[in-house]
Amino acid sequence: MTGGFMVFLFFQMVRTWKTYRWRRWFFVALGLLFPVGFIHNVIAMRGTMGIPIEEMIAGRTPFCFIPIPLLILPAALTKTLVFPGSILPNGGMSGGGMAAMAGIWLAATIVVGKGWCSYACFFGGIEEGMAAVPAKAKLSKIDSRWRLGPWAVLLAMVLLSLALFEPAYCMWLCPFKAVSEYVAARNTVGSVQNGIFILLFATLVVALPLLTKKRTQCAFFCPFGAFQSIFNKASVFEVKIDRSRCTPCVLCQKSCPTLALNDESIVRGETLMSCMKCGACVDACPKDAAVWHIRGTEVAAKPERARLMFLYAAWAMAIMFGGSIIAGGLATILHVFL
Ligand code: SF4
Ligand code: SF4
Numbered sequence: 001m002t003g004g005f006m007v008f009l010f011f012q013m014v015r016t017w018k019t020y021r022w023r024r025w026f027f028v029a030l031g032l033l034f035p036v037g038f039i040h041n042v043i044a045m046r047g048t049m050g051i052p053i054e055e056m057i058a059g060r061t062p063f064c065f066i067p068i069p070l071l072i073l074p075a076a077l078t079k080t081l082v083f084p085g086s087i088l089p090n091g092g093m094s095g096g097g098m099a100a101m102a103g104i105w106l107a108a109t110i111v112v113g114k115g116w117c118s119y120a121c122f123f124g125g126i127e128e129g130m131a132a133v134p135a136k137a138k139l140s141k142i143d144s145r146w147r148l149g150p151w152a153v154l155l156a157m158v159l160l161s162l163a164l165f166e167p168a169y170c171m172w173l174c175p176f177k178a179v180s181e182y183v184a185a186r187n188t189v190g191s192v193q194n195g196i197f198i199l200l201f202a203t204l205v206v207a208l209p210l211l212t213k214k215r216t217q218c219a220f221f222c223p224f225g226a227f228q229s230i231f232n233k234a235s236v237f238e239v240k241i242d243r244s245r246c247t248p249c250v251l252c253q254k255s256c257p258t259l260a261l262n263d264e265s266i267v268r269g270e271t272l273m274s275c276m277k278c279g280a281c282v283d284a285c286p287k288d289a290a291v292w293h294i295r296g297t298e299v300a301a302k303p304e305r306a307r308l309m310f311l312y313a314a315w316a317m318a319i320m321f322g323g324s325i326i327a328g329g330l331a332t333i334l335h336v337f338l
Pocket of ligand 1: 246
């Protein structure tokens with residue numbers, strides 16, 4: 001079923017020349033089915049989603065890519081990994097070692113840059129699904145300074161992780177703990193941590209996407225998103241504006257789920273470094289002026305070839321990361337209900 005689903009979506013992306021419209025089906029399915037399979041597995045193995053802190057420190061928890069930037073300073077200064085997951089090849093509940101997963105992340109990141117956040121992240125689909133629900137945004141005026149949010153969270157969490165010698169984001173701020181595994185609440189501190197997770201999830205992943213039609217957790221909060229932005233320049237693929245065709249009507253800007261376009265960037269013919277290559281602006285542009293682009297070539301030089309080359313890489317990554325998760329979630333549903 002998953003194979004058929006992924007092939008169908010890819011076929012439609014190629015046939016209709018629309019990227020975002022079809023990618024969104026995959027991404028929302030991934031976001032909704034990840035917690036289904038994950039929670040089922042955690043409860044089957046442990047009987048609860050609450051994991052004792054000692055288990056986390058011992059590395060007996062599944063890999064998650066979000067704390068990767070928090071590891072760097074403690075590892076560089078003390079040669080110790082503070083990570084809620086095992087580095088061993090067979091470590092963690094998922095059976096996947098952190099070193100192997102981090103290697104796959106690095107390879108994928110070099111190819112697609114921040115496209116990771118649109119084609120591999122198994123969390124972003126929940127808010128993308130929420131953002132798709134209302135026909136119109138009730139809250140459309142968003143101060144551009146909110147774009148700095150992920151950088152502020154990244155800086156604060158990197159420094160706090162170094163000071164506390166623990167992955168501070170996982171312990172205190174990750175909204176997705178509400179739909180995965182969290183620190184077992186054995187005292188007031190644990191209860192406060194879990195309260196924060198639920199509050200952040202309800203606000204950033206559910207309420208604000210419903211009000212703004214934006215991926216608010218990704219755009220204003222996620223430290224991993226900021227970290228991925230740094231790698232965007234490493235990727236040969238980007239989305240650009242062909243100034244010779246642009247009117248400018250700013251429909252692309254309105255359609256961007258992460259505010260990665262503004263008036264100035266459109267005039268320059270560029271997307272901001274936070275662009276996650278989702279393709280919404282390309283789909284929305286009535287003049288075919290928002291285009292996929294390969295660095296080092298003329299803008300709009302064979303944009304469809306650039307799109308296809310990007311899509312082959314991004315969809316391979318989507319199948320590799322998301323395919324097994326979607327299949328696992330579907331299998332869980334079938335197992336429970338049939
Ligand atoms: S939607 Fe197209 S034409 Fe309108 S501003 Fe964006 S790139 Fe220019
Ligand atoms: S600029 Fe375009 S491709 Fe980039 S995140 Fe925004 S809508 Fe997606």
